[in-house]
Structure formats: C-alpha cells, structure tokens
Amino acid sequence: xxxxxxxxxxxxxxxxxxxxxxxxxxxxxxxxxxxRQTMMRGLELLIYFNNNVPIDxxxxxxxxxxxxxxxxSFSTLKIQPSEPRDSAVYFCASSDPGTSAYNEQFFxxxxxxxxL
Amino acid sequence: LAKTTQPxxxxxxxxxxxxxxxxxxxxxxxxxxxxxxxxxxxGPRFIIQGYKTKVTxxxxxxxxxxxxxxxxxxxxxxxxxxxxxxxCLGLGSARQLTFGSxxxxxxxx
Numbered sequence: 378x379x380x381x382x383x384x385x386x387x388x389x390x391x392x393x394x395x396x397x398x399x400x401x402x403x404x405x406x407x408x409x410x411x412x413r414q415t416m417m418r419g420l421e422l423l424i425y426f427n428n429n430v431p432i433d434x435x436x437x438x439x440x441x442x443x444x445x446x447x448x449x450s451f452s453t454l455k456i457q458p459s460e461p462r463d464s465a466v467y468f469c470a471s472s473d474p475g476t477s478a479y480n481e482q483f484f485x486x487x488x489x490x491x492x493l
Numbered sequence: 494l495a496k497t498t499q500p501x502x503x504x505x506x507x508x509x510x511x512x513x514x515x516x517x518x519x520x521x522x523x524x525x526x527x528x529x530x531x532x533x534x535x536g537p538r539f540i541i542q543g544y545k546t547k548v549t550x551x552x553x554x555x556x557x558x559x560x561x562x563x564x565x566x567x568x569x570x571x572x573x574x575x576x577x578x579x580x581c582l583g584l585g586s587a588r589q590l591t592f593g594s595x596x597x598x599x600x601x602x
Contacts, residue, residue: 419593482537
C-alpha cells in the first residue's frame with residue numbers, strides 16, 4: 378500500500394485566495410483525521426471522520442475552514458479566504474480500528490502551506 | 494484525556510540505550526499510553542502503546558509502573574537515524590490524538 382497520500386506537498390498562495398488540500402487515506406481505513414502543525418501551537422487535531430461522517434470538528438479554527446469526505450477514498454480541507462496565520466503543515470491521517478493498534482494512526486507526508 | 498509532561502530535549506550517543514520518561518498524573522482508567530515518533534518534514538509515526546507493565550516490539554520497549562502515573566520509552570542502541578521528536582500521549586476511547594511538545598532526541602556520533 379502507498380500509505381496516506383496528500384496533495385499538493387507544497388502550496389504558496391496569497392492572502393484571500395481559496396486553498397484546497399487533498400487526502401487519500403489507506404484503502405480499507407474507515408477513520409480519517411486532519412491535523413495542523415505550527416511551531417507555536419504544535420500538532421493540533423482539526424476534524425475527524427468515521428465512515429465518511431464528520432464526528433468532531435471542534436478543532437476547526439474558524440468558519441473559513443471546511444472539510445469534506447465525499448467517499449471512503451478521498452477527503453478535502455478547504456480554507457476560504459486564506460490568511461497568513463493559516464501558514465502551517467497540514468497532515469492527514471487514517472486508521473482502521475479493526476486492524477490497527479488502539480491508538481495507531483497512519484500519517485501522510487503533509488502539505489506545507491504558505492500564505493503570503 | 495490525560496495531560497502529559499516530558500522533557501523538552503535529550504542528547505545521546507550512538508549505541509547507547511535511551512530512556513524517555515513521561516508523566517501523566519491524571520490518567521484515566523481507560524486511557525492507553527501511546528508513543529509517536531516524528532522525523533523532520535514527515536508526519537508522526539506510531540511506535541508503541543501499552544496499558545500496564547511492559548510492552549516490547551521491534552522498535553522499542555514501554556515500561557508502565559503499577560500506578561500508571563508515568564511511563565518510560567526505551568530505545569535500545571540508538572543510531573543517528575533515531576534523531577527525532579518523541580511524543581507521549583495518554584488516550585481514552587475518543588481516539589483523538591492530542592500531541593504535546595514532545596521530546597527532541599538528538600543522537601550524536
């Protein structure tokens with residue numbers, strides 16, 4: 378398996394633009410998580426899905442952020458409009474409670490977002 | 494979810510055994526103790542988890558005393574490639590990972 382796939386790996390955009398980050402979880406995994414990592418705040422959970430349904434989005438910082446999972450193999454995190462403080466590395470992770478260790482999540486390589 | 498405390502940084506030399514201790518004084522009955530590793534420019538990677546006593550896998554050992562208020566991650570004979578940030582997490586049934594600051598382990602030649 379290729380692991381969790383994220384695209385793009387790097388994104389540079391200007392303030393006010395819409396940004397869409399994409400994630401393909403590991404095949405067969407039914408839980409998907411979006412995280413954000415910055416030097417100041419560390420690694421934060423933004424939202425997670427179970428069986429394509431958003432379970433907890435309390436970590437989503439503002440209404441400018443939205444996430445969707447239209448099917449089991451694809452998820453998007455959208456920021457509209459983007460702001461410089463959104464600059465961070467965004468990670469997607471997936472897990473399968475049936476086969477993984479209890480708290481084992483598989484992380485993708487991340488998308489480094491820079492908002493100018 | 495248990496709040497965890499661990500050293501900010503540690504240095505070691507190649508070939509040595511490294512022990513990183515984490516305190517989690519308010520750990521709940523149903524919390525597991527889980528450790529992740531993160532290399533620069535990569536996502537975190539699950540290393541090991543346990544509930545009590547000792548757990549060992551091909552990468553590390555995890556020691557958890559009877560009161561479960563702390564845990565120690567043991568890395569045998571570290572190499573330069575073990576330089577990374579190590580996170581200790583105390584987690585319950587919500588399965589929502591909450592990462593602290595972690596411990597930056599630097600392995601020196």
